[in-house]
Amino acid sequence: MARVLIIAQQEDGVLNPATAKTLQGALGLGIDDIDIAVFGENIDAAAESAARLEGATQVLKFDHAEFAHATAARIAPEIHAMAGDYSHVFGPSTTFGKDLVPRVAALIGVNQISDIQEVIDAYTFKRPIYAGNAIITVKAAAEHTVVGTIRAASFSTAASADSASQIESRNPATEDPGHTRFVRLETGGGEGPDLQTADRVVSGGRALGSSDGFKVIFDFAGKLGAAVGASRAAVDAGYVPNELQVGQTGKIIAPELYFAVGISGAIQHLTGIKDAGTIVAINKDAEAPIFEVADYGLVGDLWEILPEIEKLI
């Protein structure tokens, strides 16, 4: 029984783009039967978006107040309850998936294949280790359910289908353990495109010097229609909120165009951008490691160079 279950991610009824990339990754398994499970409350739109993805057999909609702020502790038993119907269970390698999917894997009784960047066949995968300094090929035993998270930046978005697949409503099969309660979500309320999926990203580093200094990054990104990112150093220094961090422990992104401004390029940052199309680095230190991976480099003062570029575009 080869059959795949994709755990969708949605926020406020909107399907997160990482879902379509997870599906695209799963298409590489060579298994035709792929279901997408969507958990939440008032999620008709998200379920319909999932049903419009090419390659989805059916969408399982778990629309219930208990899933409104879906914690791993609440959803993992639901997925475990239906896991017997599937040979593969995958989620996105976002903080949502990273939190949830290992809990599912442990309930099933297998290790998870984290951060899949390439699907070789239904049981063989490539994934990064040591902050991307090595790529490991991992083989899962065919007698167990294969459970993994898929690195969105490594896959394109699944195409949209001509006709929508069927949406089946499901009721909760397990009870809320009650021990884990959502309190609130604080977002930076950032304007502009989403960092994880933007075609263009401008990131700033410690060289920006302050949150005020970071305004030039926001202005420049605004002009380009780009999302704003940051190095760990800039986030640690408090210039910008944590959700802007790009790198090993932040967001892994793959924009077509990436500007690294005043970022020296620690390996932990580079691992977050290695799938970017074109990398531009602006740094006053000609020896900065960022220039080893950049397609184009400008050595000089970012406070002079950024306004110059702005004038020319």
Place this chain on the structure above:
Amino acid sequence: MKILVPIKRVVDYNVRVRVKSDGSGVETEGVKMSINPFDEIALEEALRIKEAGNAEEVIVCSIGSADCQQQLRTGLAMGADRAIHVSSETDVQPLTAARVFKALIDKENPEIVFLGKQAIDGDNNQTGQMLAAIWGRPQATFASKVELEDGKATVTREVDAGLEVLEVDLPAVLTSDLRLNEPRFVKLPDIMKAKRKPLDEVSLDDLGVEAAPTLEATAFEPPPKRGGGRILESAQELVDELKNKGLL
């Protein structure tokens, strides 16, 4: 209240890891080893909880060869009260590690198990979540702030959208993110003191846990290198290049 802190011996954060030329693994011979940085942050938080009067004992544990006793001693020098070395000559996979920690929970009855969110060698980010699953207890992963009150933990978590706050009943599994705290430096007198602190040794067998790996690593390779780039002379040249490539 007891806090159990599993720590892992890993290649130091500052070492640039290389794949062995025969592709059989990564070069770890003669390389500096340390406590996994996220685990060090978890231990620091556990110590702060104890110092604030909210816990009586902090226990560090580690799975591995005799070498990982060095990291356990460092943990004791930081301030942990005692250590448990679970000896294993082979690397254990995350689910096995979780089963080991569950077996230690059954003996020690901690209210909090505090782990790093991921180890910087395998970058798996699984063990804490798996432990919470098999323990049937709450998990609050990627923590950047922890507050304890009345048998509950209010945990601020670093998530893609920003900061999420969860309230969990204890006992629970917590995993640390980078900005939870800055671990203390170990002082020489503390290293001397740590030598006299208890360090017990048990084996997987003693705990009734089988290694039982479900995944096999079949090849290691270096990451593909990005093609060499160019240093340009001016903003004008950059804009021209990007326009030529259709990027602007």
